Amino acid sequence: MNPLDVLKSAVSNTFRNKVRTLLTVIAIFIGAFTLTITSAIGAGVSSYIDAQISSIGGDSMLTVSSAPDAAPAGDGPTPYDPDKQATASGMSLLSEDDVTAIAAVDGIADVQPAVMLSPDFIEFDGNGKFEIAVNPMAGIATIDLAAGAQLENGAGQNQILLPASYVDGLGFADAESAIGQPVTLAISDYEGTQHTVEAVVQGVQNDSLFASGAGLNADLRDELDALKQTAKPAAVPSGYVMAIAFLADGTTPAQLDDIQAALTEQGLLGMTVTDQIGAIQDVINGIIGVLNAFAVIALIAAGFGIINTLLMSVQERTREIGLMKAMGMGGGKIFALFSFEAIFIGLLGSALGAAVAIGLGSGLSSALSATVLSGLPGLTIMLFTPASIATIIGIVMAIAFLAGTLPARRAAKQNPIDALRYE
Amino acid sequence: MTELILQATDIGKSYGHGDGRFDALKGVSLDVRRGESVAIVGKSGSGKSTLMHLLALLDEPDRGTIRVGGVDAQQLKPRALNKLRNKDFGFVFQQFFLTPNATVLDNVTLPLMIAGVGPRERKARGMAVLEQMELADKAKNKATNLSGGQKQRAVIARALVNNPSVIFADEPTGNLDSATGAVVEDILFELNKTQGITLIIVTHDRELAARCDRQFFIKDGLEAVPDAAASVAPANSAAGANA
Ligand SMILES: Nc1ncnc2c1ncn2[C@@H]1O[C@H](COP(=O)(O)OP(=O)(O)OP(=O)(O)O)[C@@H](O)[C@H]1O
Ligand SMILES: [Mg+2]
Numbered sequence: 223m224n225p226l227d228v229l230k231s232a233v234s235n236t237f238r239n240k241v242r243t244l245l246t247v248i249a250i251f252i253g254a255f256t257l258t259i260t261s262a263i264g265a266g267v268s269s270y271i272d273a274q275i276s277s278i279g280g281d282s283m284l285t286v287s288s289a290p291d292a293a294p295a296g297d298g299p300t301p302y303d304p305d306k307q308a309t310a311s312g313m314s315l316l317s318e319d320d321v322t323a324i325a326a327v328d329g330i331a332d333v334q335p336a337v338m339l340s341p342d343f344i345e346f347d348g349n350g351k352f353e354i355a356v357n358p359m360a361g362i363a364t365i366d367l368a369a370g371a372q373l374e375n376g377a378g379q380n381q382i383l384l385p386a387s388y389v390d391g392l393g394f395a396d397a398e399s400a401i402g403q404p405v406t407l408a409i410s411d412y413e414g415t416q417h418t419v420e421a422v423v424q425g426v427q428n429d430s431l432f433a434s435g436a437g438l439n440a441d442l443r444d445e446l447d448a449l450k451q452t453a454k455p456a457a458v459p460s461g462y463v464m465a466i467a468f469l470a471d472g473t474t475p476a477q478l479d480d481i482q483a484a485l486t487e488q489g490l491l492g493m494t495v496t497d498q499i500g501a502i503q504d505v506i507n508g509i510i511g512v513l514n515a516f517a518v519i520a521l522i523a524a525g526f527g528i529i530n531t532l533l534m535s536v537q538e539r540t541r542e543i544g545l546m547k548a549m550g551m552g553g554g555k556i557f558a559l560f561s562f563e564a565i566f567i568g569l570l571g572s573a574l575g576a577a578v579a580i581g582l583g584s585g586l587s588s589a590l591s592a593t594v595l596s597g598l599p600g601l602t603i604m605l606f607t608p609a610s611i612a613t614i615i616g617i618v619m620a621i622a623f624l625a626g627t628l629p630a631r632r633a634a635k636q637n638p639i640d641a642l643r644y645e
Numbered sequence: 646m647t648e649l650i651l652q653a654t655d656i657g658k659s660y661g662h663g664d665g666r667f668d669a670l671k672g673v674s675l676d677v678r679r680g681e682s683v684a685i686v687g688k689s690g691s692g693k694s695t696l697m698h699l700l701a702l703l704d705e706p707d708r709g710t711i712r713v714g715g716v717d718a719q720q721l722k723p724r725a726l727n728k729l730r731n732k733d734f735g736f737v738f739q740q741f742f743l744t745p746n747a748t749v750l751d752n753v754t755l756p757l758m759i760a761g762v763g764p765r766e767r768k769a770r771g772m773a774v775l776e777q778m779e780l781a782d783k784a785k786n787k788a789t790n791l792s793g794g795q796k797q798r799a800v801i802a803r804a805l806v807n808n809p810s811v812i813f814a815d816e817p818t819g820n821l822d823s824a825t826g827a828v829v830e831d832i833l834f835e836l837n838k839t840q841g842i843t844l845i846i847v848t849h850d851r852e853l854a855a856r857c858d859r860q861f862f863i864k865d866g867l868e869a870v871p872d873a874a875a876s877v878a879p880a881n882s883a884a885g886a887n888a
Contacts, residue, residue, distance in 0.1 A: 223758055223759050223760075223761055224761045224763075227758050227761075231758075238746065541740075541742055542742075542744055545738075545742045545755075546755070546759060548701075548703055548730065548736055549730060549731055549736065549755060549756045549759050550726075550727040550728060550729075550730040550731025550732075550756070550759055550760070551727065551731075551759045552723065552724065552727050553723075555759075637704070638703050638704075639698050639703050639704045642703075642738060642742070
């Protein structure tokens with residue numbers, strides 16, 4: 223029997239008992255559908271998080287802050303240290319010395335202290351004053367932009383990146399038309415005197431999970447900080463909440479560990495974005511993993527459906543198998559015949575499941591992006607990639623093949639005489 | 646003398662184990678020459694089908710040897726054995742064994758498909774034997790929709806399609822009324838005469854047995870002395886003349 227005939231016979235045998243085949247296909251369909259959806263959600267969420275991580279610098283930089291003191295032996299409360307500088311909220315600040323120490327660590331190319339700035343308002347062309355938060359990272363890392371360009375430090379010009387949600391409020395027609403427009407920022411000093419500063423809109427940034435608030439370039443930050451420090455009482459501690467340390471190009475994970483250890487020795491805590499967000503991603507991956515496991519369990523259950531279906535069909539076709547063996551068909555060909563039938567059932571179920579999942583999932587995904595998830599532009603909640611669909615169909619066909627080996631072996635081993643005598 | 650095509654020497658076959666053990670064949674020897682027709686005759690349960698299955702190499706004897714064209718069947722590799730059964734043997738079993746939902750043509754060309762013959766040639770050769778069996782107009786019908794006689798002719802067409810040198814027929818007329826049975830018998834003996842196909846026919850029908858060149862009587866798994874047959878033979882020749 224040539225391979226093409228084996229294939230054709232297997233396919234036509236599949237449709238001999240249509241109801242039974244249909245039921246088995248439905249079982250596989252459910253498993254394949256679920257697996258396609260869950261893995262698409264996993265892919266969608268992780269690709270979003272990856273994009274977010276790289277939008278705030280990825281692993282090329284460390285956020286360095288003062289390390290929380292190690293709990294002293296005996297787990298008692300930490301004794302008070304009047305010399306330790308702290309913000310009003312009790313957070314330890316980085317001193318200039320700390321910044322110098324960070325820069326001295328091997329493998330760190332550059333350090334930029336992040337200044338906490340809170341301007342009073344922002345205004346464009348007398349269209350009303352709005353409160354605005356400042357993203358301390360912007361101007362340091364690459365930001366995901368809707369329009370315009372990245373900030374340029376030391377451009378000799380005050381530049382600002384507006385969050386997309388400010389475009390309307392400030393009175394711009396759209397993101398593009400805001401680029402290059404002058405806006406006014408106000409900041410109060412320690413005596414409560416308000417100063418205003420002009421800046422040019424350099425770009426409009428997409429709303430994002432991790433980088434919220436307006437971005438300011440170094441020129442604008444320095445000017446605002448200088449105004450804020452005006453009339454600073456001597457008693458107010460000065461320092462930075464954190465600093466951004468840039469890693470030298472081509473830092474390996476081992477070198478990164480060394481750098482982080484060196485910082486810890488200085489009483490500092492250096493974390494990459496991955497360190498910070500990694501925990502979230504681990505949780506998400508865990509949830510997706512559990513969902514995938516359920517889908518695979520459903521598929522394994524469906525595999526038993528295939529075993530059952532094919533055992534029944536081997537039973538029904540006992541005489542036919544005996545006849546074929548009597549007429550010189552080898553056991554290997556009989557095995558192939560039933561294996562292909564199993565694989566074909568797997569292919570039917572998984573291709574249908576994946577196709578329906580893609581259809582429904584894409585629709586649902588774009589509906590969600592337009593409504594519930596509109597606050598997270600760039601998030602495609604279900605991401606279907608040809609590779610993952612092919613993998614899923616491959617997995618299902620492999621499960622189907624494994625399920626088919628038991629009935630196929632039984633058929634192949636049948637003695638022609640016993641089969642022909644079978645009533 | 647013409648060459649020996651099959652040579653069974655002192656073959657024995659038992660079924661089951663222990664108390665349930667049953668000796669279906671207890672040492673039987675039988676030689677078949679190319680082109681002759683041999684009837685294996687005996688009562689029900691005497692071991693006729695068992696002997697035929699062993700001769701057709703569908704099963705292995707517990708003792709004794711079977712030689713095919715001078716070669717010990719035991720020495721044949723599974724692949725060679727399958728090829729021999731596919732190319733040189735044609736089978737007509739006690740039941741029809743037609744796949745009900747497949748067409749008559751597909752049923753008839755099954756041995757060719759197993760042999761790996763391409764679809765075009767399969768169809769041509771299948772139609773040729775169906776023509777010979779006067780079933781060409783039924784080629785596209787489902788096998789279930791044939792009458793008993795047509796089914797048996799389809800089964801003979803299937804046995805013939807690969808141009809075998811031996812046809813094994815187990816009760817080829819057992820399922821048919823006497824008129825259709827006679828037609829099927831005529832077809833088989835015609836093939837024997839014109840194409841030189843060796844016939845090995847299992848039957849308990851003495852008239853059919855008498856039309857064969859030679860009768861092999863079997864009783865309780867042993868060759869029987871043909872004394873019982875002596876009384877049959879004259880009646881048979883009369884029946885053969887009538888047919
Ligand atoms: N697989 C088996 N297991 C046990 N006993 C068997 C088996 N096959 C055949 N037999 C026994 O072997 C004996 C011979 O069987 P066989 O089929 O050869 O008889 P037969 O002469 O062809 O009879 P019939 O004319 O009824 O077809 C019978 O008694 C039968 O019960
Ligand atoms: Mg029998």
